[in-house]
Amino acid sequence: MTNTAIRRTGALATLLLAACAGAAGVATDTSSAGPAPSAPLPALDSARLIADLYRLADDSMAGRATGTPENAKARAWLVSEFRRIGLAPVGSGFEQPFAFVRRGASDSTRGANVLGQLRGSRVPGRVLVVSAHFDHVGTRNGEIYNGADDNASGTAAVLAMAAWFKAHPPEHTIIFALWDAEEMGLVGARHFVANPPVPLASIAANVNLDMVSRNDRGELYAAGATPYPQLRPLLEALRPRAAVTLMLGHDSGTGSENWTNQSDQGAFHAVQIPFVYFGVEDHPDYHRPTDDPSRIQPGFYYRAARTVAAFVESLDRAFSAPAP
Numbered sequence: 001m002t003n004t005a006i007r008r009t010g011a012l013a014t015l016l017l018a019a020c021a022g023a024a025g026v027a028t029d030t031s032s033a034g035p036a037p038s039a040p041l042p043a044l045d046s047a048r049l050i051a052d053l054y055r056l057a058d059d060s061m062a063g064r065a066t067g068t069p070e071n072a073k074a075r076a077w078l079v080s081e082f083r084r085i086g087l088a089p090v091g092s093g094f095e096q097p098f099a100f101v102r103r104g105a106s107d108s109t110r111g112a113n114v115l116g117q118l119r120g121s122r123v124p125g126r127v128l129v130v131s132a133h134f135d136h137v138g139t140r141n142g143e144i145y146n147g148a149d150d151n152a153s154g155t156a157a158v159l160a161m162a163a164w165f166k167a168h169p170p171e172h173t174i175i176f177a178l179w180d181a182e183e184m185g186l187v188g189a190r191h192f193v194a195n196p197p198v199p200l201a202s203i204a205a206n207v208n209l210d211m212v213s214r215n216d217r218g219e220l221y222a223a224g225a226t227p228y229p230q231l232r233p234l235l236e237a238l239r240p241r242a243a244v245t246l247m248l249g250h251d252s253g254t255g256s257e258n259w260t261n262q263s264d265q266g267a268f269h270a271v272q273i274p275f276v277y278f279g280v281e282d283h284p285d286y287h288r289p290t291d292d293p294s295r296i297q298p299g300f301y302y303r304a305a306r307t308v309a310a311f312v313e314s315l316d317r318a319f320s321a322p323a324p
């Protein structure tokens, strides 16, 4: 990453600030253009959402560890879904391959992100990246770590959002990105940022999902408003509409309670691209073989996915507001 790119991104963040400030002004006037607190959330396909999670977290995917045949099988299916939904490839194809050497290893490991896009109807040159990692930790000592919540849930939610936005075209380009090798250190997302298929300066924000299918208190966290306060008005406007208890936080301080660098949004934050990360607090099945589809909470999951979709929609529309 070059300093030039970072400076350009910084300038874009200022643009975003102006756009979001304008949107916030509109959103508080519930009689006009902004979404009212009662505005319906995007109606994602709930049956497909759940079925897709089950498919990704099935034993036949063997935990989707990067570099395994089962990870490649999951990836091939995701590419076929992007095609079925009607996304366009980003660059030369739907896959962005990369190789890396794991710590302590002599051979390199190969992985690939799955990327697809919907071209913006009004401002195609400005891009939102909506993402989730599809890999998990695989099989250990004969036990399959299915990674239903982590992160078949985010992956299936991205598929559902892609289908919804295909039917409700965005004004700005949306790249739907399914990262590989997150569990090995955000490798796929870092590769994307280091080798961007579109200019980094055109990327206005990253919305990343990682673990969105269960919480006993019905709480979904949105992190990012502390480092990127220009996003706070949009998130605050979403809270009364949200179908889950939308919490803001986990985005400041130095300890493990700051989730900024704990998933792929960290790669975007590293180059000062604003992010919002959606996810739940850790649960007893986190990174255990028991993170199975039977443990997710389908009702919460569907409501969480619709809430995130509503945020992406509001982000897309925020740019449309006239500058204050």
Ligand SMILES: [Zn+2]
Pocket (backbone or CB within 6 Å): 133, 150, 151, 182, 210, 211, 263
């Ligand atoms: Zn994860």
